[in-house]
Amino acid sequence: MAFSEAEQRAMARALELARRGPRSRNPQVGAVILSPSGDVIAEGWHRGAGTAHAEVDALSHLEGDAARGATAVVTLEPCNHTGRTGPCAAALIAAGVARVVYALDDPGDVEGGGGERLRAAGVSVESGLLAPEAAGLLASWLTARALGRPHVTVKWAQSLDGRAAAADGTSQWITGSEARADVHARRAQADAIVVGTGTLLADDPALTARDGDALFAAQPVPVVIGSAPIPAHAAVLRHPRPPLHHPTRDLTAVLDDLHDRGLHRVFVEGGPTLASAFIAAGLADRLLVYVAPTLLGGDRLALSDVGVGTISEQRRLTVESIERLGDDLLVVVAPDHAPEGGS
Numbered sequence: 001m002a003f004s005e006a007e008q009r010a011m012a013r014a015l016e017l018a019r020r021g022p023r024s025r026n027p028q029v030g031a032v033i034l035s036p037s038g039d040v041i042a043e044g045w046h047r048g049a050g051t052a053h054a055e056v057d058a059l060s061h062l063e064g065d066a067a068r069g070a071t072a073v074v075t076l077e078p079c080n081h082t083g084r085t086g087p088c089a090a091a092l093i094a095a096g097v098a099r100v101v102y103a104l105d106d107p108g109d110v111e112g113g114g115g116e117r118l119r120a121a122g123v124s125v126e127s128g129l130l131a132p133e134a135a136g137l138l139a140s141w142l143t144a145r146a147l148g149r150p151h152v153t154v155k156w157a158q159s160l161d162g163r164a165a166a167a168d169g170t171s172q173w174i175t176g177s178e179a180r181a182d183v184h185a186r187r188a189q190a191d192a193i194v195v196g197t198g199t200l201l202a203d204d205p206a207l208t209a210r211d212g213d214a215l216f217a218a219q220p221v222p223v224v225i226g227s228a229p230i231p232a233h234a235a236v237l238r239h240p241r242p243p244l245h246h247p248t249r250d251l252t253a254v255l256d257d258l259h260d261r262g263l264h265r266v267f268v269e270g271g272p273t274l275a276s277a278f279i280a281a282g283l284a285d286r287l288l289v290y291v292a293p294t295l296l297g298g299d300r301l302a303l304s305d306v307g308v309g310t311i312s313e314q315r316r317l318t319v320e321s322i323e324r325l326g327d328d329l330l331v332v333v334a335p336d337h338a339p340e341g342g343s
Contacts, residue, residue, distance in 0.1 A: 027141050195222075
């Protein structure tokens with residue numbers, strides 16, 4: 001398929017505009033309207049739930065029939081459903097737009113189909129322009145969209161005999177410096193890092209992502225789950241980003257709130273109780289297990305009850321990779337339900 005130079009420039013600009021919008025459970029979308037001669041006559045982007053979608057925002061800057069015969073360049077297929085706002089496909093048709101170019105198909109069963117609706121109305125439609133760039137922008141949203149919630153990575157470190165701590169509860173450090181550095185790099189790729197109040201009170205973690213002694217530029221939002229209050233002196237209160245406290249055991253409700261906030265990639269690092277709860281609830285999409293060549297014995301297991309009462313109920317996993325980090329091993333596995341993607 002052929003796209004004009006004006007359309008290519010407009011799509012690059014639309015992607016810039018999309019980044020201005022907030023991350024949430026709604027996608028970041030940008031739109032540029034071109035005149036029949038290829039000049040930019042309007043721009044728009046989605047500013048959040050309940051506000052005009054990018055295409056309608058762009059059209060709102062035009063008067064009368066200024067959009068008639070124009071080309072709309074959009075980063076995501078115009079929607080085809082009525083929610084808090086009307087369908088963008090219908091708005092483009094009503095405005096007299098003659099051509100629509102978009103980067104990615106909308107994956108929603110309800111929201112998708114805008115391209116077909118436009119074609120049925122006689123509008124020229126082409127897709128795929130700068131699709132890899134658009135997919136990169138929306139990667140975490142697309143994964144969360146497929147799941148209906150944030151993507152959840154659960155991490156723990158353990159001895160070779162499956163213990164998370166020694167008999168007296170001490171656990172620093174089971175793994176070596178290379179493994180710990182890997183954890184911090186992965187934290188920096190996450191949108192949120194989650195612990196339970198038990199871990200918060202026992203270990204007083206900072207929940208930052210550090211590159212040696214310095215902080216990574218990208219920092220996950222710290223999230224604390226549990227009824228106990230966060231102590232006034234807690235290290236997490238000195239985090240670059242204000243912590244979120246969810247005094248509940250309802251993990252689905254927590255993830256729903258994080259989804260609304262645009263925190264699509266969740267990193268769970270809260271000890272055996274919280275890790276086991278996410279796994280038992282079927283909410284873990286990837287497991288990072290750091291295994292140190294050491295033996296601890298005792299009853300401080302890395303996991304507790306995950307809902308397996310008999311061998312026929314065992315939770316099968318798919319090994320994605322095994323990596324050596326100094327003397328330690330990192331085993332990356334995914335439950336059989338987990339989709340591709342995430343971090």
